[in-house]
Amino acid sequence: MIKVYHAPRTRSVRILWLLEELGLPYEIEKVAFGPKPKPFGQDTPFGKVPALVDGEVSMFESGAMVEYILERYGNGRLAPAVGDPERATYLQWLHFSESTAFVPMSAVVWLKLYRKDAEQQADLIKDAIERAAVAFEFLEARMGDHDYLLASGFSAADIMLGLTLNIAKMFNIIDEEHFPKIAAYHKRLAARPALVKAQTL
Ligand SMILES: N[C@@H](CCC(=O)N[C@@H](CS)C(=O)NCC(=O)O)C(=O)O
Numbered sequence: 001m002i003k004v005y006h007a008p009r010t011r012s013v014r015i016l017w018l019l020e021e022l023g024l025p026y027e028i029e030k031v032a033f034g035p036k037p038k039p040f041g042q043d044t045p046f047g048k049v050p051a052l053v054d055g056e057v058s059m060f061e062s063g064a065m066v067e068y069i070l071e072r073y074g075n076g077r078l079a080p081a082v083g084d085p086e087r088a089t090y091l092q093w094l095h096f097s098e099s100t101a102f103v104p105m106s107a108v109v110w111l112k113l114y115r116k117d118a119e120q121q122a123d124l125i126k127d128a129i130e131r132a133a134v135a136f137e138f139l140e141a142r143m144g145d146h147d148y149l150l151a152s153g154f155s156a157a158d159i160m161l162g163l164t165l166n167i168a169k170m171f172n173i174i175d176e177e178h179f180p181k182i183a184a185y186h187k188r189l190a191a192r193p194a195l196v197k198a199q200t201l
Contacts, residue, residue, distance in 0.1 A: 002026040005044035005051040007033030011062040012050030020194035035113045078156045097160035104131035143181040162189040
């Protein structure tokens with residue numbers, strides 16, 4: 001059975017959310033998440049949250065786990081097939097969530113949680129928040145009018161982005177006035193029973 005190393009409100013929510021959407025059995029090894037003297041210090045096989053163990057497979061990187069789970073257990077669900085015209089858009093947003101939108105927010109987490117001198121770093125924090133807002137402005141302009149990122153409906157790209165939006169909301173980056181489409185989309189995601197369940201675990 002798939003085992004997920006999980007800490008509430010971290011990126012491991014993505015994996016539990018995906019497993020719930022797919023209705024797959026899994027077990028959770030709950031770890032206490034907290035700043036350590038250096039990164040890679042969490043109590044998991046790789047020092048980061050999430051980590052996943054599935055028989056012989058042991059891996060880190062939430063986006064890679066999403067792709068692995070879908071390849072192995074998805075049966076064509078939650079991702080356009082290779083060769084489908086929507087595949088490129090799907091891959092683009094799947095990776096945008098972690099590789100573009102999260103990067104400046106990671107700087108905020110680092111400055112606020114890991115260093116003990118956040119007051120002296122106010123200009124750096126402001127700069128990182130502004131850079132994150134630019135990424136969300138880019139998203140807002142391209143959201144289109146469908147309920148989810150893909151015209152065909154909910155996909156794992158929404159799962160990757162949903163957690164990124166949780167953190168953006170936590171830092172007050174995506175207010176409804178400036179990001180109306182993202183705010184409505186984020187509410188739609190938050191109402192999905194699989195995410196509601198994942199956030200109680
Ligand atoms: N790109 C990785 C990032 C993993 C990551 O940084 N996780 C955070 C929690 S959300 C963490 O474990 N931080 C603690 C550390 O860096 O030591 C992923 O998507 O899994």
